[in-house]
Amino acid sequence: MKKDIEIARAIEKEKIVTIAKKMNLTPDDLELYGNYKAKITLEKHTESIEQGKMVLVTAINPTPAGEGKSTVSIGLADAMNASGYQTVVALREPSLGPTLGIKGGATGGGQAQIVPMEDINLHFTGDIHAISTANNALSALIDNHIYQGNELQIDPRRITWKRVVDLNDRALRHVVVGLGGPIQGVPREDGFDITVASEIMAILCLAKDLKDLKERISQIVIGYTYDKEPISVKDLKVEGVITALLKDAIKPNLVQTLEHTPAIVHGGPFANIAHGCNSIIATKIALQHADYVITEAGFGADLGAEKFLDIKVPQLEKAPDAIVIVATIRSLKMHGGVSLADLAKGENIPAIRDGFSNLAKHIDSLKAYHVPVIVSLNEFTTDTKSELEAVKEMCDKQAIPCVETSIWANGSKGGLELAKTVVDAIQTNTNDYTPLIPEGTSMQEKIALIAKNTYGATTIEYSAKALTQIKQYQELGWGELPICMAKTQYSLSDNPKLLGRPTDFAIHIREFVPKIGAGFIVALTGNVMTMPGLTKEPAALEIDIDENGNISGLF
Structure with a gap:
């Protein structure tokens, strides 16, 4: 065969x-x-x-x-x-x-x-590489702003923007950057997501045109000030260069x-x-x-x-x-x-x-x-x-x-x-498309509609952090945005081991990630990760190339 x-x-x-x-x-x-x-x-x-x-x-x-x-x-x-x-x-x-x-x-x-x-x-x-570059250019500009005096008073402990790489690499989930002394930057905790989890990928896929792409990028929230006020790309004045990297x-x-x-x-x-x-x-x-x-x-x-x-x-x-x-x-x-x-x-x-x-x-x-x-x-x-x-x-x-x-x-x-x-x-048939979520629905109501109607969950459990974020996001005017559920793909529940049609289960909301440029709020459930890891025997072990440049192992 x-x-x-x-x-x-x-x-x-x-x-x-x-x-x-x-x-x-x-x-x-x-x-x-x-x-x-x-x-x-x-x-x-x-x-x-x-x-x-x-x-x-x-x-x-x-x-x-x-x-x-x-x-x-x-x-x-x-x-x-x-x-x-x-x-x-x-x-x-x-x-x-x-x-x-x-x-x-x-x-x-x-x-x-x-x-x-x-x-x-x-x-x-090269699309995904361009997205990686744009994402990481933003990270570099954030760290440089802090190093150069931090005019915006960005709190390094509250930077939510992560670097990305288009690989499964668990070793990069949690890192520390800026080590090595004063001239190397300001030390802070950071982490990597896989590129396809970058908000820039989501924005690229939802933008109507180049103008809309630039506007959405300007609205990305990268973190918070010491006073817990959100900081956007527009505040850094770098939406132009980030968009330029995505022109193709x-x-x-x-x-x-x-x-x-x-x-x-x-x-x-x-x-x-x-x-x-x-x-x-x-x-x-x-x-x-x-x-x-x-x-x-x-x-x-x-x-x-x-x-x-x-x-x-x-x-x-x-x-x-x-x-x-x-x-x-x-x-x-x-x-x-x-x-x-x-x-x-x-x-x-x-x-x-x-x-x-x-x-x-x-x-x-x-x-x-x-x-x-x-x-x-x-x-x-x-x-x-x-x-x-x-x-x-x-x-x-x-x-x-x-x-x-x-x-x-x-x-x-x-x-x-x-x-x-x-x-x-x-x-x-007449296409009578009806959305699941009516306009004006609150964050918790949106989650309940998805979790109960689509997954079949009986209850939704929120962490203390998630409940605090709901209140904060409502005050910031983000509560009307759609919810993008981050959940295991293997089960209707947030437990990948529950196959078939599980009943009497809860969906666990551990935290939210605002994707204001994309125009939605991500709800992280269970143990879903934004940076996957490799298996013991990844597909990469089967991929090879011969002296004529013919690749094998891609199925």
Whole structure:
């Protein structure tokens, strides 16, 4: 069986100018990065025009067994094009953290991939590096301001802005900077987040244009004075230089699928520690140049889809016309109590019925938005007919279409039925999108709506610090901002070990992080971390390069 990278390398790619023509883009609309990658210029794509239909792809809570959300997104876009619908897929950029860590490559799999997969999985066009540089330039400017006399009276103990690196590196979670004597700076505690957790990443993905990007950056709160007053980038007067470092990163990237469907890949905030969606600019360009746009949100529907619908949609000013939830027999078995090692031990319908509770909860949560929902049952060779039929039967009882897909093995051919079901759902249903959170809702009410309606929690417990912050943020006028929940992706709860559909559990809010430039407040729950660590045997150990420059090990 060929590896993903071997399949991708064997495909004859079309020149990116040819791919652009399928979106009615001209060479003047592109900035080329070689023959197969380009950035799309922004000048001709800011005016509002008639939009295409949008399909959001999400999933059940992820398991080590695999779900294949990106593979389904890419394969569905290919299947839509094969069915005669002009379609573009709009995805997030991979971070080097998971690429070198536990996950491996992040460009789909099998016969449904975006290419050039080696470039996309590694440095791509440099967007994430630009974000790292902008973020760390701000850190350097903060420390220099303090060293040069601290005119703003920034309290070094209350600086909330962290440095970032696009790697999983637990050794950098807590550091001390400025050691070595007076000429080396002012000593203080600091720390690193992974780049995709940076507020600058979130801002880049929510900004409407370069002007909006600069305004949002100016509003970033970097810490507090000795009098506990917030300090923003605008106070430091450095929003111009930070934005200048992002002048190219804000432009979306155009690549292609194995079947030559246009793919816009831009932005990469994680959904467990940020809002988990690709950029608004990329999504809008896709909508303006296609009849159908397939996009996705990170991790399961409790994180990515909820944030897409409650944070991104109001700013995109466009709701999905349909939502696809990806599940597999293997992952349903794990949610039903089967260990990873025992998944290959034959048919287990009782475990599937137990694990279906996780899928059922996501279906219930998404139905509340009044957008058509479809289940994509992503096939594995170990699935039995009885197991597949059992899931279909349970979906029927939920009044939800369930479609088997074999996209990994068969590309667009394995997704034709899903494409037809999606189009039928859009054409026969009225999109009556209804947000979960009404305007004017307090911080605690927002959290309660998400925790109880989306997760199924019975109670919410706040630390003393979190309660103090709520009062402080209300006084500062931040209480009206949306809440971005930072939670484990593996469970509906904030305990990663509680699989399936846990009941009678509490969500624990330990602290808040204001992201004023992004326009939301992050609520940190449980033990979720903004700087992951590597496993004992990370994916990096499998990555190699030969004397001809050919990379291996990226799946």
